[in-house]
Each structure stands twice: as C-alpha cells, then as structure tokens.
Amino acid sequence: MTGTLFDKVWDAHKVRVLPSGQTQLFVGLHLVHEVTSPQAFDMLRQHGWRVAFPDRTVATVDHIVPTDIRRRPFVDVMAEQMTSALERNCRDFGLRLYGPDAREQGIVHVIGPELGLTQPGMTLACGDSHTSTHGALGAIAFGIGTSQVRDVLAAQSLVLERPKVRRIDVNGRLAPGVYAKDVILTIIRTLGVEGGVGYAYEYGGTTIDAMTIDERMTICNMSIEGGARVGYVNPDETTFAFLRGRRFAPAGDAFDRATAWWRSMASAPDASYDDLVQLAAEEVEPTVTWGINPGQSLGVTGRMPIPSHDSPRDEAAAEALTFMGFEPGSRIQGTRIDVAFIGSCTNGRLSDLEEAARIVRGHRVAPHVKALVVPGSQGVSRDAEARGLHEVFLAAGFEWRSAGCSMCLGMNTDRLEGRQVCASSSNRNFKGRQGSPVGRTLLMSPAMVAAAAIAGEVVDVRPLVTSSASPVSSAVIQPDRPPFRDSR
Numbered sequence: 357m358t359g360t361l362f363d364k365v366w367d368a369h370k371v372r373v374l375p376s377g378q379t380q381l382f383v384g385l386h387l388v389h390e391v392t393s394p395q396a397f398d399m400l401r402q403h404g405w406r407v408a409f410p411d412r413t414v415a416t417v418d419h420i421v422p423t424d425i426r427r428r429p430f431v432d433v434m435a436e437q438m439t440s441a442l443e444r445n446c447r448d449f450g451l452r453l454y455g456p457d458a459r460e461q462g463i464v465h466v467i468g469p470e471l472g473l474t475q476p477g478m479t480l481a482c483g484d485s486h487t488s489t490h491g492a493l494g495a496i497a498f499g500i501g502t503s504q505v506r507d508v509l510a511a512q513s514l515v516l517e518r519p520k521v522r523r524i525d526v527n528g529r530l531a532p533g534v535y536a537k538d539v540i541l542t543i544i545r546t547l548g549v550e551g552g553v554g555y556a557y558e559y560g561g562t563t564i565d566a567m568t569i570d571e572r573m574t575i576c577n578m579s580i581e582g583g584a585r586v587g588y589v590n591p592d593e594t595t596f597a598f599l600r601g602r603r604f605a606p607a608g609d610a611f612d613r614a615t616a617w618w619r620s621m622a623s624a625p626d627a628s629y630d631d632l633v634q635l636a637a638e639e640v641e642p643t644v645t646w647g648i649n650p651g652q653s654l655g656v657t658g659r660m661p662i663p664s665h666d667s668p669r670d671e672a673a674a675e676a677l678t679f680m681g682f683e684p685g686s687r688i689q690g691t692r693i694d695v696a697f698i699g700s701c702t703n704g705r706l707s708d709l710e711e712a713a714r715i716v717r718g719h720r721v722a723p724h725v726k727a728l729v730v731p732g733s734q735g736v737s738r739d740a741e742a743r744g745l746h747e748v749f750l751a752a753g754f755e756w757r758s759a760g761c762s763m764c765l766g767m768n769t770d771r772l773e774g775r776q777v778c779a780s781s782s783n784r785n786f787k788g789r790q791g792s793p794v795g796r797t798l799l800m801s802p803a804m805v806a807a808a809a810i811a812g813e814v815v816d817v818r819p820l821v822t823s824s825a826s827p828v829s830s831a832v833i834q835p836d837r838p839p840f841r842d843s844r
C-alpha cells in the first residue's frame with residue numbers, strides 16, 4: 357500500500373465525509389479516565405443512549421487518584437467523588453474499569469501499551485491531551501475534549517479535520533546522558549509550540565529507529581506540546597517484539613497475521629509528506645526548560661535568552677523570565693530546586709526509573725529537596741520493585757508512591773507550594789500546572805531529575821552517566837551569576 361501510515365489508518369477508519377468537509381472517523385479504542393468523562397456519561401443518560409461499543413472502551417483512574425494512602429473513602433473528597441462517579445458509570449454502562457485497587461491501574465497512556473490494548477494501525481481516542489503517546493506503537497491517537505468523549509461513547513466515532521503530515525527525521529547517535537526527552541524538547545524548541553498546529557508528526561530516522569518503545573512513547577507523548585495533535589512512529593520489529601505476549605495483543609497464529617497487517621500499514625518508502633524536518637542527534641544536549649511553555653528550553657550548559665522586546669517571541673521570553681525569577685542571560689545549571697518529581701505518562705515507565713536509579717544509587721537526596729518517584733502504573737511499580745529499584749530510591753531519600761499522574765498536574769494532593777522550583781520529568785511547565793499558581797517547573801529527563809535531586813540544583817547528568825564513580829556535586833556547576841532574581 358502506498359502513502360503514509362497516517363493516510364492508511366485514516367482511510368481505513370473513514371465512516372464518511374460530511375458536507376462540512378470533515379471526516380467521521382471510526383475509533384478502534386476509547387480510553388476513559390475520571391476527569392473528562394463524568395459530564396459525557398451524564399449526557400448519555402439525558403439522551404437515554406447506551407455506549408455503542410463497550411468492548412472497545414477501557415477506563416482507569418489516574419489524574420486525581422491519591423498516590424500515598426489509597427484507603428477508601430479517599431481523604432481528598434473530590435478524588436473520592438470522581439472515582440465513585442467513574443465506578444458507577446462503568447457499572448451502569450457495562451465498561452471495563454481498572455479502579456484504584458486493580459493490578460492494571462495506572463496512567464491511561466501507560467496501561468494502554470502495557471496491556472497490549474494499543475496496537476499498530478488502529479485509531480484511538482482519550483479525553484487527555486497526551487493521547488498521542490500511543491502513536492509510539494503505530495496507532496493514530498487523538499486527545500479529545502469532553503463533548504467528543506460523549507461522541508465516542510455514543511457512536512464510537514469522531515468528526516475531525518484531516519491534518520497534514522510532517523515527517524521529522526532524527527539521525528545519528530545520542531551521546532550518553534542524552535535521552536528521548538531531550539530529543540523531543542529540542543524538536544519543540546526548534547519548531548515552536550505552535551509549529552505542529554494542523555499537522556500529524558511522523559517521527560523516523562536512525563535515532564528513532566534505534567529507540568525502544570518506551571523512548572518512542574516519550575517522543576510521541578509530547579507531540580501536543582509542539583502543537584501536533586497526533587504523533588507516531590511506524591511499526592517495526594521493535595514494535596512487534598514489544599507487543600508479543602501482552603494480554604490484549606493477538607496470540608499464536610493471530611499474532612503472525614496481525615504482524616503482517618501491521619507491517620503493511622507502515623508508511624511506504626515513497627510516501628510523500630507535506631513537510632520534512634531533519635535533526636542531528638549529535639546536536640541534542642541534556643535539555644531543561646527555563647520558561648512557562650515546553651518550547652522555552654535550552655541545553656543544560658547554555659544561557660537563558662536576553663529578550664529585546666521587539667518580537668512576540670521575545671515578549672513571551674520576557675514574561676517567562678519574570679515569572680520564573682530568572683536573570684536574562686543567566687545559566688540554568690546551578691539553579692536550586694525544592695522538589696524533584698520522577699513520573700508521568702512522559703517518563704514514568706520502568707526504563708525511566710531504571711535510568712534514574714542508576715544515577716541515584718549510592719547517593720542521598722539533598723537535604724532541602726523533597727523527592728518523589730511515582731510509577732506510571734501498578735505494573736511498572738511491581739516490575740520496579742522486583743528489580744529492587746524502590747529500595748534504591750528509598751535509601752536515597754526519595755518517596756516511593758503508588759501509580760498515578762501525581763505532580764504532573766495540580767489535581768491531586770501532590771502539589772508544589774508557593775514559589776517552589778520543581779525538577780520534573782513531566783511534560784508541561786505552564787503557570788500553575790503543578791498545583792501552585794506561582795510554582796515553577798523545570799522539565800527535563802528522569803536522569804536529569806535524579807541528578808538534580810542529589811545535587812539540590814540543576815546539573816549536567818552526562819559526567820555521571822559516562823563515569824558511574826563520579827560523585828554528584830555542585831563542583832561541576834560554574835554559574836557566573838545567580839540564576840534567581842529574587843526568592844519570591
């Protein structure tokens with residue numbers, strides 16, 4: 357078949373083209389969570405509708421679920437109400453739910469691939485912006501709003517404008533200490549946070565080809581932060597190996613037949629794209645955000661901008677620097693942190709925890725830092741504990757939590773306080789994202805968060821990765837001016 361994977365999946369799932377020119381698209385899998393679904397279920401009740409395809413709908417709790425004490429009723433009244441509402445809705449509409457006590461519970465974008473629910477060539481929708489994560493397996497996955505959640509529940513379809521497709525090729529070898537998170541932050545900085553509006557992003561090239569599915573998920577997860585609603589990687593042997601044996605993946609002969617079809621859905625070698633972007637892996641450094649959107653980032657050895665106020669970009673930079681309390685032109689390296697958060701659907705998988713534990717082992721969290729590790733799912737938690745990773749983190753002074761979104765967003769009890777600065781492996785650094793309206797988020801890879809937790813400030817993780825004997829210390833930091841303007 358010719359064309360891109362996006363073209364093939366879109367055409368295979370097209371129900372009809374509406375007079376508006378939009379397409380009604382069949383949704384292969386609908387993932388549901390507690391925050392964007394209650395009103396959608398209410399609307400179904402008001403109309404007397406049923407869920408069209410209960411067997412294509414799977415729910416879990418992640419956004420508001422407590423990650424410390426799970427005893428019911430939850431101490432957080434809102435969390436209890438929303439969890440109870442989802443339990444009632446799933447019971448009433450006959451849907452599979454992985455609730456707080458289920459072995460399968462976790463962040464919706466972690467459990468879909470983990471359970472083999474997410475498969476190449478499918479369409480997938482979920483009421484969460486970071487649904488693009490599932491594109492790592494060659495699915496076309498859309499983040500949707502509550503009214504669209506209603507549409508998918510009622511009709512298993514979405515009405516969408518067909519986006520263009522931009523191919524992003526990353527070629528070359530990443531240096532030790534440089535990760536998928538650094539690649540996607542660099543892509544977003546290069547193309548801008550609105551650069552992907554109207555596009556689906558297809559990621560490829562030798563760097564992406566060499567990545568694990570976990571790493572590809574980190575890349576696809578943040579597509580939306582670059583404005584692209586969809587991001588995907590073509591399915592290959594890595595994809596098939598990842599899916600083999602997973603609970604909801606086909607088994608036996610059916611797996612072989614599925615693999616043949618999945619392979620046929622990958623973009624053809626002669627597929628044409630609406631745009632093509634190239635990035636050299638050697639140019640990617642450990643990357644840290646200094647601002648209030650994920651495009652405002654720099655290599656850890658770099659300096660923050662000195663805005664001149666003569667362009668919208670400079671005005672945005674000036675606003676960000678003022679909010680963050682950073683001096684224009686100062687270094688990010690050496691910035692004191694208060695909180696270290698390792699988790700989220702971007703970087704809360706087993707490989708993320710393994711890499712962070714490698715940095716942490718044998719060290720202690722700086723006395724002034726609150727550090728927490730929140731596995732992306734109960735499955736990740738079990739696997740990490742089987743490898744003893746929790747003991748590494750606990751011995752270093754990290755808190756080891758139950759699975760959930762936690763401090764990725766301020767909808768549960770894990771929140772920043774006041775002007776705290778958080779080194780975070782999550783995906784958004786918007787004002788107020790982590791719960792405090794004036795809290796400050798520095799996005800980076802889990803290994804960089806681990807290093808910052810130990811040093812108590814932002815450091816370059818590369819010397820620690822290349823020399824496991826290297827101590828984490830501020831001796832590697834040489835800020836030539838104080839990074840903070842004030843201590844609000």
Ligand code: SF4
Nearest residue numbers: 486700701761764765
């Ligand atoms: S971890 Fe963050 S981005 Fe991911 S689903 Fe939860 S709230 Fe959304």
